[in-house]
Amino acid sequence: MGEEKVKVVDATGSFCPGPLMELIARLKEAAVGDVLELLSSDKGSAADVPEWVNKVGHEMLGSAEKDGVWHIRVRKVK
Amino acid sequence: MKILIIGGGMGGTILANNLARRLHEELHSGKARITMLSASERHMYQPGLLYVAVGRMMPDELYRDQRRLLEPGIEFHVDPVAEFNLDQNEVRTEGGKTYAYDVLVIATGSRIFPDAIPGLAENAEFFYTEESAVHMFKRLQEFQGGRVVIAVGVPHKCPMAPLEITFMLHDYFKDRGILDKTQIHYTYPIGRTHSLENVAKWATPEFDRLGISYETLFNMKEVDGKGKVVRSEEGTEAPYDLLISIPAHKGMEVIEKNGLGQSGWIPTDRHRLNMEGRDNVFVLGDTTNLPISKAGSTAHFEADALAENLAALVKIGAPVRDYDGKVFCFIEAGKDRATYAMFTYQNPPSPKPPTKAVHWFKMAYNKLYWASARGLL
Numbered sequence: 324m325g326e327e328k329v330k331v332v333d334a335t336g337s338f339c340p341g342p343l344m345e346l347i348a349r350l351k352e353a354a355v356g357d358v359l360e361l362l363s364s365d366k367g368s369a370a371d372v373p374e375w376v377n378k379v380g381h382e383m384l385g386s387a388e389k390d391g392v393w394h395i396r397v398r399k400v401k
Numbered sequence: 402m403k404i405l406i407i408g409g410g411m412g413g414t415i416l417a418n419n420l421a422r423r424l425h426e427e428l429h430s431g432k433a434r435i436t437m438l439s440a441s442e443r444h445m446y447q448p449g450l451l452y453v454a455v456g457r458m459m460p461d462e463l464y465r466d467q468r469r470l471l472e473p474g475i476e477f478h479v480d481p482v483a484e485f486n487l488d489q490n491e492v493r494t495e496g497g498k499t500y501a502y503d504v505l506v507i508a509t510g511s512r513i514f515p516d517a518i519p520g521l522a523e524n525a526e527f528f529y530t531e532e533s534a535v536h537m538f539k540r541l542q543e544f545q546g547g548r549v550v551i552a553v554g555v556p557h558k559c560p561m562a563p564l565e566i567t568f569m570l571h572d573y574f575k576d577r578g579i580l581d582k583t584q585i586h587y588t589y590p591i592g593r594t595h596s597l598e599n600v601a602k603w604a605t606p607e608f609d610r611l612g613i614s615y616e617t618l619f620n621m622k623e624v625d626g627k628g629k630v631v632r633s634e635e636g637t638e639a640p641y642d643l644l645i646s647i648p649a650h651k652g653m654e655v656i657e658k659n660g661l662g663q664s665g666w667i668p669t670d671r672h673r674l675n676m677e678g679r680d681n682v683f684v685l686g687d688t689t690n691l692p693i694s695k696a697g698s699t700a701h702f703e704a705d706a707l708a709e710n711l712a713a714l715v716k717i718g719a720p721v722r723d724y725d726g727k728v729f730c731f732i733e734a735g736k737d738r739a740t741y742a743m744f745t746y747q748n749p750p751s752p753k754p755p756t757k758a759v760h761w762f763k764m765a766y767n768k769l770y771w772a773s774a775r776g777l778l
Contacts, residue, residue: 336671336726336746337692339560341596345692347620348556351517351649352664371592378618378635 330357335364335392342368343375346397350381353399358384361395368393402433402715405500407482407492408508409439409467411447411774412686412700416506418776419708421472424715428474433715436502437471438494440481444470445531446770448697451565451733454528454537455573458767463531470774482509485659487682504681504711507667508704509656511558511687511695515648518554520624525552525646528566540643541573546582547642549574552621552631554649555590558687558695561742563587563647564595564604565733570645571611572736585612588619588631588639599751600732600742607734621646650695652688666690671746672723674707683707693746694728701773702727708776731763739763 332349334342342363349359361372369386372395376383384396404420406413417437427433444467452458468477484493491501513529515522526537549570553563567587574580587594587608593601594608594615608615620634624644631639651657652665661667661676668677669689676682685707686700693699703724710720726746733739734755741759742750772778 334692338749339597339694343591
């Protein structure tokens with residue numbers, strides 16, 4: 324994963340449309356295989372994003388909090 | 402200083418007029434010059450389309466002559482841009498003219514993109530253009546009962562629209578006396594009924610109270626017009642008799658063609674509103690890639706901040722304030738009640754229970770908007 328080019332989606336400070344909606348929009352633009360890293364200041368994203376990613380069938384690569392910002396990595400699978 | 406504004410919508414117009422008032426002397430002396438290029442000689446109040454769709458506004462109420470909205474001293478041409486030559490500080494128009502600038506503001510807006518979902522354009526009703534809003538109203542008039550599905554694309558313009566049209570449809574069917582023969586089914590892309598948590602906390606019990614069913618984590622994948630069913634990316638299906646959609650949006654084609662931003666959204670600094678990597682190019686409203694609402698009020702508050710900064714740039718050579726992410730959205734909760742959500746990058750909204758007073762304020766704002774566009778409000 325270290326060599327992979329990661330597209331950062333900075334959704335910090337986004338209440339509306341919010342981090343998950345931003346991620347959904349950017350995943351639509353991405354190519355299959357792309358890795359996106361969502362930055363969110365909403366702690367709810369730590370649960371919301373994996374729930375949606377798993378339901379739709381993309382791949383969760385990891386989630387970590389640093390200085391109040393959640394960094395959530397997702398690979399577009401289809 | 403030559404300030405060139407591309408786009409005569411809400412953001413561009415409020416900016417131009419606000420700026421012209423601040424730079425009255427400089428425009429008079431020739432120290433500053435404001436030019437606007439637009440694709441249309443008419444200015445549309447887009448939020449009014451929601452009311453056209455339920456027969457409560459007529460399309461002609463949504464328009465004013467763009468030239469007459471602008472302050473004297475603003476040069477205006479109906480000649481949309483075809484090429485942005487940012488390294489040369491100039492644009493070339495479809496009419497073949499070249500305009501040079503010191504400061505460029507891009508406010509070209511967005512467009513619906515229903516073609517992203519197979520079957521959606523042919524089978525759903527929309528209200529994001531005059532033609533589609535009138536068409537939707539005529540379909541509603543013919544409707545005698547059945548299952549109405551609201552389906553929402555991502556990203557979409559006006560995040561309150563899915564809720565507003567749902568509540569307004571409820572009251573429309575109630576007034577027509579066909580509510581008992583109608584099931585309204587609301588779907589939404591994320592795991593609650595609205596992206597704003599506090600709005601969802603209010604909307605969900607409202608849906609329960611009004612008998613509106615809802616399904617979350619529903620992202621449209623395709624519409625089967627023959628089978629009358631919408632299928633989701635999540636693997637579920639929503640059968641319908643009447644499909645109402647808030648379709649996905651994209652930025653304008655000219656932005657994509659010029660390589661300024663993927664899907665027509667220009668990468669923008671969230672506080673200074675300059676295009677990333679360009680100090681003299683600014684972006685307003687729907688055209689930015691900022692993770693905030695694509696809504697008229699966003700364009701309005703961004704334009705206020707940018708007008709102050711550009712005027713300060715002319716007067717003292719430096720900007721004076723940051724845009725703080727302020728958005729204010731009315732939320733129609735039916736035909737005669739409304740609430741609102743106000744928030745910034747730092748402060749989430751806390752909507753109050755809907756009242757008739759807020760609804761009437763919104764109705765008044767539909768007229769007051771023309772004062773906003775003139776940079777007065």
